[in-house]
Amino acid sequence: MSILSSRPYLTAILTLFAITTTYYYYYTTTTTTTTTTTTNPTMAASGATSDLLSHLHVSVTQSSTTPPTLTLTLKNTHPSTPLTLLTWESPLDPLALQLGLITIIPVNDNEEPSPLPLATIHVSRKLPPARDQLVSLAPGESRARDVVLREPVVPLGKVEGGVGGA
Known part of the structure; x- marks a missing residue:
């Protein structure tokens, strides 16, 4: 015999709790979404932000074969708005490769084409970012970074814990 069948009041309380919790969850989620969308100018402008990012174009060219080098270029194609970007996790990041x-x-x-296995790292960056890690692109302006395809700086056998990290 289960504890719920021997105590019907416990079943009633748990059912009431589940219904109340479900109602509260849906009510607050709907209310919060509606309130945020209508009153928060930052959230209302998020559509404008995605529109601005659509004017940021990335191009990749091979600029050298010895050593193999790629040139990554970001261009602001917006007719009137300058864009300021943080270089972290972008094509302009010095650690992009x-x-x-x-x-x-x-x-x-x-x-069949398959990606080359490349050794990757994880970095923790100091906040706030320094000014030199921000890039401003005027309308029509572009910025480029060369990425040299080379062996890892630290031999993977010397990394503590092997290739997967410690």
Whole structure:
């Protein structure tokens, strides 16, 4: 015999609690969403932010074969608005290759294309970011960064804990 069948009042209390919790959850979620959408100018402007980001174009070109080098370029194509970006986790990040932001897929006619396995790292960055880690692009302006494809700086055998990290 279960504890719930021997005590019907416990079943009633738990059922009432479940109904109240469900009602409260749906009521507060709907109210919060409606309130945030109508009164918070930052959230209302999020559509404008995504529109501005659509004017940020990325291009990749191979600028050298020895050593293999890629040039990553960000261009602001908006006709009148300058854009200011944090370089972290972007094509302009000096650690873009090491962070795994770039995937290299060699083209072979004989094989199915698959990405090259690249050793990646995880970094913790000091907040707030320094001014030199912010990039402002005027309308029509572009910024480029060269990424040299090379072996890891630290041999993977010397990393504590092996390739997967400690």
